[in-house]
Structure formats: C-alpha cells, structure tokens
Amino acid sequence: MNVLFFGITKDIVGSSEISFSDGFKPVNVAELKKHLIDSYPEFSKLNSLAVAVNSEYADDNVSLMGNEEIAIIPPVSGG
Secondary structure: EEEEEOOHHHHHHOOOEEEOOOOOOOOOHHHHHHHHHHHHHHHHHHOEEEEOOOEEEOOOEEEEOOEEEEEEEOOOOOO
C-alpha cells in the first residue's frame, strides 16, 4: 500500500510517499487515519483531512485491501 502526501501533510511526514511494508494493513480509511495520527501526532492538529483511495475520495468506512494507492489531502484554504 502506497500512501502519497500533499501540502502540509508532506511536511509532517517528511516525505511525499511512504509504503506500509512492516506488516501494518489497515482494514479501512478510519484505521489508516488513526495510524497516521499515532505515528505523526501533528496530524491531529489538522481540522480536516481528505483521503482518496485509487483516485476516488473516500470516507472513513471505505475498506482497504492493501494494494491501493492512497492520497492524503490536507485542508485547502482559498481567497
């Protein structure tokens, strides 16, 4: 499972991409978010976080099989 990071999330992780090869396999988007917050506490300071699974926006209950490409999209402000 490849996880791509954009904007501030890339700064928090220190990389634009990570792969879970340590045996961690989240069952859904909510578990993935929890793992990211546990691993990178700065994520908890973001007021919202969009997740895309295979280029489609996904809510917390979307199941993950382990071979998806996940994009973590930070809150966006406009003006």
